[in-house]
Amino acid sequence: MDSLLSICDIKEDVLNIIDLACDIKADKKEEKPLEGKTLAMIFQKSSTRTRVSFDVGMYQLGGRAIFLSSNDLQMGRGEPISDTARVLSRFVDGIMIRAIEHDDVIELAKYSDVPVISGLTNLEHPCQVLADVLTIKEHFGSFENKKICFAGDGNNVCNSLLLIAPLLGMDMSVACPKGYEPNEDILKIAQEYAKENNTEIVISDNLNVALDNVDVVYTDVWVSMGDEAEKAQREIDLAPFQVNQELMNLANDGAIFMHCLPAVRGQEVSAEVIDGPQSVIYDQAENRLHAQKAVLYYYLKD
Template sequence: MKKDFLAVADYSPAELQGLLDLAVRLKKERMSGGNAPVLKGKVLGMVFQKPSLRTRVSFDMGMRHLGGDALYLSPNEVGLGQRESIADVARVLSGYVDAIMARVFDHDHILQLAKWASVPIINGLSDYNHPCQAMADALTIIEEFGSLKGLNITYIGDGNNVAVSLMHIAVKLGANFTIANPEDYDIIPAAVDVAKKFASDSGSKLSFLRDPHQAVKDAHVIYTDTWTSMGQEAESKKRELVFPPYQVNDRLVSEARKDVIILHCLPAHRGQEITDAIADGSHSRLFPQAHNRLHAQKAVLVHLMQ
């Protein structure tokens, strides 16, 4: 049966931990002289509706490190769901490449690709979730603390796609998850309902707050993201009036644990959701986190394509 990577919610805690263990091994292997060419002769098709630095480069280089190749397809070349139906694109590409990674606006486009493709589909980001980012986040936290179990992970800001995947992987792997966000910017209820089930299974605690200062108390991890995601540009002025109390700055970080680490999926709007002092300070793990996109995604590629 074909395997896909559409959401961390689709994988059991043991499967997620297995992928993270593989990511650790592949990273060590890379740092010790290079990865074995386990995907030699394999090609990953990369379909982009949204531009990206980290997603494109990390998947492209990941395939190269593993002996394979990657083919970039720009929005104008494919016109997913516009110039050509998603069902047709999925079936055509399935005859050319060994797996497809897609970075899309509408989550239904990912689901449709998975329905019609005969090769594995990887969700490189949708408006609902960002599972590849969550894998890199978990890998970064594991490198710092050894595991997620029992940690307090706090997300400050918009309850967006990044927050959804972080929440799901946190409670799947035994961490407590807290979010502080303004009214009208909550994580969507359907994603919260799924997380509550996972938390019940793992014994994790979920907290949904308005006050960021309350949220960071005893936090091991503080995570933030842009106030305005791609595709929401028309709301940017409104959001810039609502979100300033949720800036991750010196004062907020000082209210967390002394060993707290700061994460951000990037790109960062410095001076908005995060200050320079925090992004470049001793608590920041922003760039190891960005680099871990490469290693976490290599584990996903090997899992799906080997």
């Protein structure tokens, strides 16, 4: 059963899904393509954008979504993930899971007879970056000759951006302190994609190097759920990589600022930037709905 656990799973179909999202946003698709379909939504981690966008997306496509927190499931009390997958597969047409461990999502998909869509894990956030690149396409018109820089902690969003950027013909850099680099295995795959698509990936702790010829500056929170014990040290280490106006000035004229939200103004980004004219964060947030409707259509349509 095909599932979306990683950008690698849609390597050949990324452009088709983005085009589908554009059509859905422009209301060019049939009105209720998922009528009669049900999506189970499992949340091990709290969420605003993921929960609302999937719920509303299913409703607008004619289906329905069922919210299931870990407290609502026997899985939260020790039931094997394999049993949960097999049982839910008898009830629903698809499963979206926002999980802590990526391996849990892999196991869920292994035993599921319906598509499984990752709403986030500690390793990747594929649905988020589909919304991100949809926003980039809308703003610039195409991906050609565009470069994105992720500044800060090389986290799950950074990992997924590294995978999707070369597939769309974009260069990418990561500006981060030593010890905060993206996942090594993800980076190796991304570098292979970059070689195949004649694009470039740069990882650097030098802001001048990382921000050279950049059209999109992206950041995320420094302290994600689960990292609270490291909060003080992370704030010290990542402080030089705050996206403020001085850093934005290193990027190209006309560069845009992106953040997947929630944001901590005054930490990873200054209020001047996130609330300023270069910020597209609310377009980006809205596009979670349209990108996820495309994913739902792609995986759940007959």
